[in-house]
Amino acid sequence: MSHQSDLIASDILGYLKQHENKDMLRFITCGNVDDGKSTLIGRLLHDSKLIFEDQLAAIQKDSQKYNTTDQEIDLALLVDGLQAEREQGITIDVAYRYFSTDKRKFIIADCPGHEQYTRNMATGASTCDLAIILIDARYGVQTQTRRHSYIVSLLGIKHVLVAVNKMDLMDFSEARFNEIKAQYLAFAEDLAIPDIRFVPISALRGDNVVNESTATPWYEGETLMRLLESVEITQHAQLDAFRLPVQYVNRPNLDFRGFCGTVAAGHVLPGDEVVALPSGKKSKVKAIVTFEGDQPAAYAGQAVTLTLEDEIDVSRGDMLVRAGDAQPAISQAFEAHVVWMNESPLLVGKEYAFKLGGKSVFGRISRIAHRVDVNTMEKVDASQLSLNEIALVTVEVNAAVVFDSYRQCRGTGGFIIIDRLSNATAGAGMINASAVSAQQGQVDELSRLRAFEVELNALVRKHFPDWEARDISKLR
Structure with missing residues (x-):
């Protein structure tokens, strides 16, 4: 009423x-x-x-x-x-x-x-x-x-x-x-x-x-x-960058292919160049389609369908971002706070299903960094989680996923954990901001080391043809 x-x-x-x-x-x-x-x-x-x-x-x-x-x-x-x-x-x-x-x-x-x-x-x-x-x-x-x-x-x-x-x-x-x-x-x-x-x-x-x-x-x-x-309410998403997790690919006929989802952060205009992640393919927004007709712009919170100028491969679970904006992280591992919601305890190493936006992947909790005692706010060592317990954990999944930190954007930083046998929601997770940057830093450092190794291999082979490549790896 x-x-x-x-x-x-x-x-x-x-x-x-x-x-x-x-x-x-x-x-x-x-x-x-x-x-x-x-x-x-x-x-x-x-x-x-x-x-x-x-x-x-x-x-x-x-x-x-x-x-x-x-x-x-x-x-x-x-x-x-x-x-x-x-x-x-x-x-x-x-x-x-x-x-x-x-x-x-x-x-x-x-x-x-x-x-x-x-x-x-x-x-x-x-x-x-x-x-x-x-x-x-x-x-x-x-x-x-x-x-x-x-x-x-x-x-x-x-x-x-x-x-x-x-x-x-x-x-x-x-x-x-x-x-x-x-x-x-x-x-x-x-x-x-x-x-x-x-x-x-x-x-x-x-x-x-x-x-x-x-x-x-x-x-x-x-x-x-x-x-x-x-009370003045601020927007959930602290990002100015555009984020559209793709929830459905709309293909009613040969002449139309649209990518449906709710804008999680930022805005987009027709003509903007966008990147499909994790593939990295680029195109431009052709039109923003809604039930009321084509729109001049799409903003956070709006459910829209984007059509692109090029026929690039975009699937359910991918994310569309604007080229030139701050990019989300892409990884098979991340740290997050988890609230456990199942009567059966969370077990380290057990395989679960993880759902991030429209993306569903299998994976496991590889480590529990600590459990939080809500009475004292102390960080307690734990080997498993019981019902209603909260912990900081490391998640490893079987395929690369695209995400931001939860504090930057709820729509791209939250996930749920699903028990594979019962198909029940077993937990909810919020990706940690500092962990994202730490994980990204580890990936960047590993990439630099591998690039240095390739250059060193080429240089040594040029001047010392008899040197074994496997010996060079010891120099890392």
Whole structure:
């Protein structure tokens, strides 16, 4: 449902135009179990007048049936739709909700707090711009709070709103709020999250969610909704360079061959020279084709089909980049942070399937550099990974893949690990920035050594015809 507007009755086309031009914010709610994530989303929708009357009547009836809030209306039932969720009063699956206000459109991902569903949380956070971390004012920062915050940092989310919930149970104590704020900031010092803000709330009562609370005169900040409407979201992709992972080759007839995909970074214009990687073949963009017709340009986030002037070999899983731009890395090995999502442990040397963009290859984890203890942020030695554990690993695959670092570009720096027997997603990975440059440096150094060896061989053979080539290799 959308926000209330007088234009709906008087000028529906004007309303739709106004609605179309709003920017979109995707955010996730996460934290420990029973911190109030689903209730917060229900309160946002309820106090913003974004619930239909029949929806409200239905959850009032279900609130009496399940009685999880001591006869109060249970707004969490708006997003907890599974029977098991309602019976247990928990979130199991990721629930997405859409709404809008006068200033912005929103997509919310309500994620589970239980440790066994951390994989669902990582999935929901992978497309978000902002994270709301809920903390129960009674318990403060807990293990799941740290784990979710660390995953948010790994996934490159740069804006975090820490909502200290259930302040009504602590008599809206300013001292307790400041204590939790200091506790979280001390933990977050080692996280790459540049923008962290704190709000004291009561999701059940509605304090400081949409409307300001009279119970917190000491809090001078904005409500949660105003922060969501005003936060400035930067683009995920830090690259200006053009990146188009090819997801499909469209060949409906002999006269048309198009390369389909979503632009992961940068932009491209008709006439631009592009390079197909990893082959290195070059051509120029002939047209940018979409459902609405040919376009004058394609930008990050747009799904397009490119046609080229030359018949070069481009397949699903290849990447189109603009000639002259900073080029991505091409390698059969890279380092990455991995979040393990499978009940069966990650085993070093075991063969898995890896999916990077549209490219699927087989490979293995050849080394676990260290596992991260989310409680202390310490780097711990490990020989395998269990469910929900996070580690820095080295990945080796059977074919060359094209990638950037995840912090530069999500679309070309992230991958998933698939168990070959069950075909289930076993883990998610984010390619490490420093590891990319280190790997590239190793490749460049090896290339220089090989070139030097070739020149030295030629020089020695010219002046010493009887010298064995295999002896020269010892000079490296």
